[in-house]
Amino acid sequence: MTLLDFARGAAMKWSIAVFLFGVLWRLVGVLLLRRAHDYSQSRGPSLVAGALQTIITRSWPRKEFRASTAYGVAISYVFHIGLAIVVFGFVPHILLIRSLIGIGWDGLPSGVIYFCSVVTLIALVMAIIRRLTHPVLRLLSNFDDYFSWLVTAAPVLSGLLVVAHFGARYETLLAVHILSVEVLLIWFPFGKLMHSLLLPLARGQTGAFYARRGAST
Amino acid sequence: MSEVGIFPIKRLDVPQAGxxxxxxxxxxxxxxxxxxxxxxxxxxxxxxxxxxxSPDDRDHLRRIFAEGEVRAVIHALGRTEVYESIVRGVWWVTHHDDDGRIAAEFVEVTYMPEILKTPPDDIADGLETLRTQLPTLAEDCHRA
Amino acid sequence: MSHDESIGESLRKQGISRRAFMKFCAATASLLALPPGMAKVMAETLERARRPSVIYLSYQECTGCGESLTRSFSPTLENLIFNMMSLDYYETLQAAAGTAAEAARKTAMKENWGKYLLVVDGAIPLGIDGAYCTIAGESAADILTEAAKGAAAVVSVGTCAAFGGIPHANPNPTGAVAVSAVVKDKPVVNVSGCPPVPEVITGVLAHYLTFGSLPELDHLGRPTVFFGNTIHDRCYRRPYYDEGKFAKTFDDEGARNGWCLYELGCKGPVTYNACPTVKWNQGTSYPIESGHGCLGCSEPDFWDKGSFYSALSTRNWSGGTVLGAAAAAGVAIGVGAAVVSRRRRAQREKEKQS
Known part of the structure; x- marks a missing residue:
């Protein structure tokens, strides 16, 4: 069995199993937590609207903090959007998704994907440099932050190497790329990457809380 | 419709655009x-x-370097066709085997392709062939 | 023709002119991807070289490799390569049978001990002491071991000889292995493919004749001159891959336009072979040019790598139950965690009240 067979076979199966296990564990665990009864009367028109509004408004920095956070927010946006385009727009990725869940769509030209990957990688590098050099951010960062960055950046870098056929034979590069994604899948539920699923829930909860009290968020 | 053996096939004239x-x-x-x-x-x-x-691009290349002033045919282990293209100095050399299939094909940029020049060994053979004929020829001349 | 005669002498006797020989060398140099100037060097070397003895052994195989090889012979050009060597034993083609055939092999081995080229096609079964394949009462493994002892080099022709191929495929009932698993102390060249491109077989032989040595090999023992690039690297449809234009079925618009066959399971990106450059059937085409993806037949275990028609980036496993169980376990533990948390909280509230 070659490394590529392993990456496409057993490693993929078990990493997805760990991903599903971990994600469901955390999501179900959070969603079934008991909420304290609030006996006060709601002062907002709609809790759902409040929740949705907060999810959206907080995705943009407030005027007061804009000067200090603009740089961080901008590079975060760049790599988040870049990752979405690369992960869901590249034809080989779409084929994988279709083989897993049966749903597929049309892909983007490979040139667009290569461009986006390079931009994403640059933004990721800028993000980690900022984390390492920013005095406050550095104190706030722990292993989870750095490791989550690593497992996010590694698939982008290895994917670019696959496309460029650079550094090793194609099948080895492809295997390393797939394995790097599998490490991400395994780490995903147990580290900060889980924010991609928990963030809307947390923000929605806050939004609903404030909407009930008639406060603006 | 053209046929491959007994199976009728529909030929689609879609060039494989390269x-x-x-x-x-x-x-x-x-x-x-x-x-x-x-x-x-x-x-x-x-x-x-x-x-x-692609095959289409190959045809296109053939059109750019279409046949010009010189054409030569060599009969050695099958037919070899050599021509100078309309772009002078650019030669197109196609080696066929005995069944007419292409064995090798080159674009040569040169004064004259090597395959057209007579190799020294063959010149020696030629000389030998000619010399074997000389005595007979000499005899004939004397008689006449 | 005697073994002592030089190739040049032998060719002149056949009435082949120097120019014709140069043409042959140009074609062979092209095949070996040598720079055109090498044709001259090749001609000079071959002229003086002696004709080597070749012993060709066949084991667990379908004779597809032999068919491929013999189909490559146009009456003149490539046949010339075989005129340049003395094929002393080949069961498929030889007239001799029975003990006479075996005697011919033994004589050839004895006369050319240490110098002959051993060509093998087919895998070698090691199960039940090699009893799955025997010739004249001897097992394939034994004959091969014996023949390899006196060989200058061994050429494994076809994926079966090179990597075990289809006999070696899961569940491998006969314990089939590659030639290199039996022959450990001689240089082995793997000319893989199911079958290999015929010109690649003759190309390796021509290289051996010209340079007196085996060509440079990759990590799987294949000559890099033919196996140095992937099918994908040299594919004329590659630009469509880069543009993201893919055929979705074998008869859609994309397929008719000659778009990339990646989505239809083409294994070109991970398959190393000379198909796109040397092509098949005297340079007519190769599978992708005929509209079908590459099966990856020149790679080890190509038969066991999942469907030929599923794309390379897709999964190569089944097992919904494992995922179902993982999901169920995740939900169960999540529910358990929530229940424990709720109980603790209730407990704390009770304690507060009391």
């Missing part, structure tokens, strides 16, 4: 070889076997 970028690269390569030939007389050659271009 990528003009690859064709352009080949033509550029020939251009620089021709510039070298003009500059210092050094020859160059492109092996058409190794080119990853």
């Amino acid at each position: 990528n003009r970028g690859q064709l352009l690269a080949v033509v550029n390569e020939i251009e620089s070889m021709l510039a070298r030939l003009a500059h210092d007389g050094s020859s160059g050659s492109i092996d058409l076997r190794g080119l990853p271009i």
Whole structure:
């Protein structure tokens, strides 16, 4: 069995199993937590609207903090959007998704994907440099932050190497790329990457809380 | 409709349109070889076997380097066709085997392709052939 | 023709002119991807070289490799390569049978001990002491071991000989292995493919004749001159891959336009072979040019790598139950965690009240 067979076979199966296990564990665990009864009367028109509004408004920095956070927010946006385009727009990725869940769509030209990957990688590098050099951010960062960055950046870098056929034979590069994604899948539920699923829930909860009290968020 | 054996097949005339970028690269390569030939007389050659271009692009290349003033045919282990293209100094050499299938194909950028020149060994053979005829010829002349 | 005669002498006797020989060398140099100038060097070397003895052994195989090889012979050009060597034993083609055939092999081995080229096609079964394949009462493994002892080099022709191929495929009932698993102390060249491109077989032989040595090999023992690039690297449809234009079925618009076959399961990106450059059937086409993806037949275990028609980036496993179980376990533990948390909280509230 070659490394590529392993990456496409057993490693993929078990990493997805760990991903599903971990994600469901955390999501179900959070969603079934008991909420304290609030006996006060709601002062907002709609809790759902409040929740949705907060999810959206907080995705943009407030005027007061804009000067200090603009740089961080901008590079975060760049790599988040870049990752979405690369992960869901590249034809080989779409084929994988279709083989897993049966749903597929049309892909983007490979040139667009290569461009986006390079931009994403640059933004990721800028993000980690900022984390390492920013005095406050550095104190706030722990292993989870750095490791989550690593497992996010590694698939982008290895994917670019696959496309460029650079550094090793194609099948080895492809295997390393797939394995790097599998490490991400395994780490995903147990580290900060889980924010991609928990963030809307947390923000929605806050939004609903404030909407009930008639406060603006 | 054309036929492959007993199975009727429908022929679709959709050219396998290639990528003009690859064709352009080949033509550029020939251009620089021709510039070298003009500059210092050094020859160059492109092996058409190794080119990853589509059949359509290959036809296009043939049209750019269409037959010009000179054409030669060699009968050695099958037919070899040599012609100078309309772009002078650029020769197209096609080696066929005995069944007429292409064994090798080159674009040669040179004053004259090597295969047209007589090798010294063959000259020696030629000389020998001629010399065997001389005595008979001499006798005939004397008699006349 | 005697073994002592030089190739040049032998060719002149056949009435082949120097120019014709140059043409042959040009074609062979092109095949070996040598720079055109090498044709001259090749001609000079071959002229003086002696004709080597070749012993060709066949084991667990379908004779597809032999068919491929013999189909490559146009009456003149490539046949010339075989005129340049003395094929002393080949069961498929030889007239001799029975003990006479075995005697011919033993004589050839004895006369050319240490110098002959051993060509093998087919895998070698090691199960039940090699009893799955025996010739004249001897097992394939034994004959091969014996023949390899006196060989200058061994050429494994076809994926079965090179990597075990189809006999070696899961569940491998006969314990089939590659030639290199039996022959450990001689240089082995793997000319893989199912079958290999015929010109690649003759190309390796021509290289051996010209340079007196085996060509440079990759990590799987294959000559890099033919196996140095992937099918994908040299594919004329590659630009469509880069543009993201893919055929979705074998008869859609994309397929008719000659778009990339990646989505239809083409294994070109991970398959190393000379198909796109040397092509098949005297340079007519190769599978992708005929509209079908590459099966990856020149790679080890190509038969066991999942469907030929599923794309390379897709999964190569089944097992919904494992995922179902993982999901169920995740939900169960999540529910358990929530229940524990709720109980603790209730407990704390109770304690507060009391």
